Amino acid sequence: MTNPQPHTPRLIVLDPGHGSTPGVLGYDPGCCDGPRTEAAANLEAALTLKSLLVGKGFRVVLTHDGNDGPKPDLSWRVSMAARLGAAAFVSLHYDMVFPDARHLSGVYYAPGEASKRLADALLPALRTCTGQWCNPSNSSRFNGLYIDSFPDAKPSVLIELDSLRHAPPAGTAGREARLALLRPIADVLAASIR
Numbered sequence: 681m682t683n684p685q686p687h688t689p690r691l692i693v694l695d696p697g698h699g700s701t702p703g704v705l706g707y708d709p710g711c712c713d714g715p716r717t718e719a720a721a722n723l724e725a726a727l728t729l730k731s732l733l734v735g736k737g738f739r740v741v742l743t744h745d746g747n748d749g750p751k752p753d754l755s756w757r758v759s760m761a762a763r764l765g766a767a768a769f770v771s772l773h774y775d776m777v778f779p780d781a782r783h784l785s786g787v788y789y790a791p792g793e794a795s796k797r798l799a800d801a802l803l804p805a806l807r808t809c810t811g812q813w814c815n816p817s818n819s820s821r822f823n824g825l826y827i828d829s830f831p832d833a834k835p836s837v838l839i840e841l842d843s844l845r846h847a848p849p850a851g852t853a854g855r856e857a858r859l860a861l862l863r864p865i866a867d868v869l870a871a872s873i874r
C-alpha cells in the first residue's frame with residue numbers, strides 16, 4: 681500500500697439517507713413532514729455539502745443522486761465507498777417530526793477509533809440543541825447501522841442534522857440556511873479527513 685501523492689485529492693463518499701427515485705419500486709422516503717420527504721431533504725443537504733467539500737479540494741461521490749432508479753441497497757452504499765478507496769463515509773439524515781417540534785441533532789459512529797474521533801469532532805459543528813448526542817451505532821434502536829461495514833480503520837458516521845421540521849426550505853429558498861447548516865460540518869470534515 682503506497683501513500684497517495686500529496687496532490688491526490690482525498691475522496692469522501694456522502695450518502696443521502698433513504699431515496700432514491702420517487703415512484704420507482706423500492707423508493708424509501710424516510711420520514712415525512714406533510715408532503716416533504718426526508719429523502720429529498722437529505723439529498724439537498726448532501727449536494728450542498730458536496731459543493732462545500734469540492735471547494736476545499738476534496739473529491740466527493742454520492743451513493744445516489746435521487747434520480748437513478750431503485751434505491752441502492754444500504755450495504756451496497758458502504759461497500760461501494762470502500763471499493764472506491766474513500767477516506768471517509770458520511771451518511772446524512774434528518775430525523776422524524778416530534779409533537780413538541782423540538783430541534784434534534786446527533787451523530788452515530790461505526791466501530792473503530794477513527795469513526796469515534798470524527799464523531800467527537802463533528803458534534804460541536806451540528807445544530808445546537810438540548811439532548812444532542814454522539815453515540816456508537818450499536819446504541820441505535822437498530823442495534824447497529826449500515827455504516828458499520830466500512831473498514832474500521834477509516835471514519836464512518838451517520839449524522840442526524842435536525843428534525844425534518846427544521847430542515848431548511850427546499851430549493852433556492854433554503855440555500856443560505858443549508859449553507860449555514862452544513863458549512864461547519866464541511867470545515868470539520870476538511871480538518872479531520874487526511
Ligand SMILES: [Zn+2]
Nearest residue numbers: 697710773774
Ligand atoms: Zn433517515
